[in-house]
Amino acid sequence: MTTKKSIGVGVISLGWMGRLHARAYRSVGERFPELGIEPRLVAAADPLEEAQRAATEDLGFERAHASYRELLADPSIEVVSICAPNYLHAEIALAAVEAGKPFWIEKPMGVSAEQARSVARAAQAAGLVTAVGFNYRHTPAIEYMRELARTGALGRLTNVRVWLIADYNSSPLSPLTWRASRDRAGAGVVPDLMSHGADLAQYVVGRIASVTAMTDTFITERPVPTTTGVGHSGFEIGEETGPVENEDYVAMLVRFDNGVLGTLESSRVSVGPRAEYVVEVYGTNGSARWNFERLNELEVCTTVDGGPTHGYTRAMANPAWGEWSRYQPAIGTSMGFDDLKSIEAAQFLRSVLTGEQLAPSAADAWCAAEVDEAVVASAADGRWHDVPHIELPTTFNR
Ligand SMILES: NC(=O)c1ccc[n+]([C@@H]2O[C@H](COP(=O)([O-])OP(=O)(O)OC[C@H]3O[C@@H](n4cnc5c(N)ncnc54)[C@H](O)[C@@H]3O)[C@@H](O)[C@H]2O)c1
Structure with missing residues (x-):
């Protein structure tokens, strides 16, 4: 029996x-056996006592801390995840760089382009590999869509349509969490959902060069929660209300460096769609479209010479698409959202082993933050804004 190399993991915020x-780290040993590693969940850090209890009793961590600084000081922790609310990302990531630990950070990487820039530059200067939670990239159908787009199978690319329309805040009784605070979350749905859309568009097509945008906040007051929850669930509310300080909705027109045009739209307050995240890419010879609510499917049309049944073929995920076959041995059987994170964990750890940047990187997150900032500026003055070039290499044109 071969012994797998243990790699010490710390997770900040639970x-x-x-x-x-x-969960994703735990899956890597089984799903990616060729890496020869077994992640060891050494410690989690979260100020909430309930999260510390869950860390050791439910999730299998050896210990739990209230402060992330104690976790970063632990020499047995070789890699860290940063899953705190947005306003803590830059502070924690810079501390991780200081401690010499490669990090996997959730998007957005801070609450401003300036914060994202400082983190990306610091990681680059320290020679650390990184990963950023742009998990939809790892969807097998998206990987295949990208292949179609980038190999010319769709002809010359003309335009993309991307929308991320969610209902997680559609009820006026949804609580006023950190996500509604400008200081703690930034520009609302722009860095939250739309940053995934911009990243997907850049991953499939190339760098976004310029944007013009409209934004609005449709529900301006929300009840203050009286208990904490996890993600979007589990909060209780009282009578008190407070102001929503950031964007519920964004609509954008974009131009890509390569001349492709795009429309992107995102909402966190739509009534009807639950998590309708759609990417459509069009070329002179065909198109492909994907919807997160049907994660395992891709609609493809690759001919302009239609007969009476001309239109989309609905293909199911299969071994030719991305990492699908690591998760399911039988076509027609579905992968899920958590599996995308498992792929991200494996890419991160493979990068730690090899030194080659594989997952979406801190530079990609900086690039996304520059798109966000151009969107907010355009919504304020009604003009087109160029997205500044960043000097670091990104992974989406690899
Ligand atoms: N990639 C994705 O698809 C995706 C989905 C959801 C959230 N996110 C991102 O993940 C991040 C976290 O979101 P969430 O939904 O898990 O939030 P959450 O509100 O469920 O959890 C945040 C946790 O951070 C902890 N925390 C607060 N202050 C802390 C501190 N000083 N030190 C350590 N921990 C602290 C809280 O106690 C809580 O447990 C956000 O940046 C969000 O944008 C990404």
Whole structure:
């Protein structure tokens, strides 16, 4: 029997994402056996006592801390996940760089382009590999869509349509969590959902060069929660209300460096769609479209010479698409959201072993933050804004 190399993991913050990162690390030994590693969940850090209890009793961590600084000081922790609310990302990531620990951080990487820039530059200067939670990239159908787009199978690319329309805040009784605070979350749905859409568009098509955008806040007051929850669930509310300080909705037009045009739209307050995250890419010879609510399917049309049944073929995920075959041995059987995080964990740990940046990187997150900032500026003055070039290499044109 071969012994797998143990790799010490620390997870900072145990809300929805922190718990998912922990599950994802645990899956890597089995799903990616060729890496020859077994992640060891050494410690979690979260100020909430309930999260500390869950860390050791439910999730399998050896210990739990209230402060992330204690975790970062532990020499047996070789890699860290940063899953805190957005306003803590830059502070914690810079401390991780200081401690020499490669990190996997949730998006958005801070609450401003300036914060994202400082983190990306610090990681680069320290020679650390990183990973950022742009998990939808790892969807097998998206990987295949990208292949179609980038190999010319769709002809010359003309335009993309991307929308991330969710209902997690559609009820006026949804609580006023950290996500509604400008200081703690940034520009609302722009860095929250839309940053996934911009990343997907860049991953499939190339860098976004310029944007013009409209934004609005449709529900301006919300009840203050009286208990904490995890992600979007589990909060109780009282009579008191407070102001929503950031964007519920964004609509954008974009131009890509390569001349492709795009429309992107995102909402966190739509009534009807639950999590309708759609990417459509069009070329002169065909198109492909994917919807997160049907994660395992891709609709493809690759001919302009239609007969009476001309239109989309609905293909199911299969071994030719991305990492699908690591998760299911039988076509027609579905992968799920958590599996995308498992792939992200494996890419991160493979990068730690090899030094080659594989997952979406801190530079990609900086690039996304520059798109966010251009969107907010355009919504304020009604003009087109160029997205500044960043000097670090990104992974989406690899
Ligand atoms: N990639 C995705 O699809 C995706 C999905 C959801 C959330 N996210 C991102 O993940 C991050 C976390 O979101 P969530 O839904 O898990 O949030 P959450 O509200 O469920 O959890 C946040 C956790 O952070 C902890 N925390 C607060 N202050 C802390 C501190 N000083 N030190 C350590 N921990 C602290 C809280 O106690 C809580 O347990 C956000 O940046 C969010 O944008 C990404």
